[in-house]
Amino acid sequence: MAFVLACVAGVSQGKLENDERRLSFYHTHTGKHLDVVYSRNGVYIPSALEEINRFLYDFRTGDNAEMDPELLDLIYDVRTALGSDGAYQVVSAYRSPKTNEMLRSRSPNSGVAKNSQHLLGKAIDVRLEGVKTASLRDTALAMKRGGVGFYEASDFVHLDTGRPRSW
Numbered sequence: 754m755a756f757v758l759a760c761v762a763g764v765s766q767g768k769l770e771n772d773e774r775r776l777s778f779y780h781t782h783t784g785k786h787l788d789v790v791y792s793r794n795g796v797y798i799p800s801a802l803e804e805i806n807r808f809l810y811d812f813r814t815g816d817n818a819e820m821d822p823e824l825l826d827l828i829y830d831v832r833t834a835l836g837s838d839g840a841y842q843v844v845s846a847y848r849s850p851k852t853n854e855m856l857r858s859r860s861p862n863s864g865v866a867k868n869s870q871h872l873l874g875k876a877i878d879v880r881l882e883g884v885k886t887a888s889l890r891d892t893a894l895a896m897k898r899g900g901v902g903f904y905e906a907s908d909f910v911h912l913d914t915g916r917p918r919s920w
Contacts, residue, residue: 774829776805777840779882782812786840797822809846809877816849818874823914827898831912832881834892839882844909846877864920870900876913878904886910894919 774792779785787808791801802822810817828841848856848871856865870876881889889910890903901919902911 774826776825776829776832777838778808778843779840780808780812780843782844788840791822791825806847806874809843809874811847811849811852813852813855814849816847818847820847820874821914824875824877824899824912827893827896827912827914828877828879830898831889831893831896834896835881835884835888837881837884839884841877842880842882842909844878844880844907845871847874848872864902864904870913870915875915876900876911878902878909878911880909 772792772794773790775788775790777786777788780787785808787804789801789804791798791805802820802825805825806817806820809820832839832841848869850872853865853867853869853872857867879889880886886903886905886908890901893899893901893910893912897917898914899917900911900913900915903920904911
């Protein structure tokens with residue numbers, strides 16, 4: 754048993770030494786692209802996180818916030834589990850309180866939560882290039898690492914790092 758644990762630890766350490774986490778995004782509202790390595794060898798890259806924060810801003814107000822690195826890890830892991838290296842098509846990421854309230858008031862039955870994880874930089878609404886949104890949803894649900902919302906009519910999936918739940 755100790756030998757097995759040592760081998761697993763060795764593999765894990767070896768993996769960390771060569772671990773580079775890259776994400777690609779296309780923002781559906783701004784038309785901008787971002788391709789960035791945000792973590793190397795288990796360490797987040799501050800300049801890359803800042804670049805992601807600027808990219809995932811509230812395009813309606815120009816405000817941005819610090820995005821949760823665990824959210825980045827979640828979407829990286831979902832994409833990897835799907836065997837994809839495609840770009841995430843971003844529908845929504847950070848939302849300012851002003852934008853969130855505007856979206857809530859526009860359509861009371863839209864599903865926009867008053868205390869949305871988007872307000873905290875802990876949520877993203879996406880499609881994944883070359884992957885059916887139902888597959889994206891199913892893979893995220895199986896991970897049980899946060900909230901997963903499926904918006905079939907609009908063809909996107911909400912992913913967040915809040916408590917595990919689905920809708």
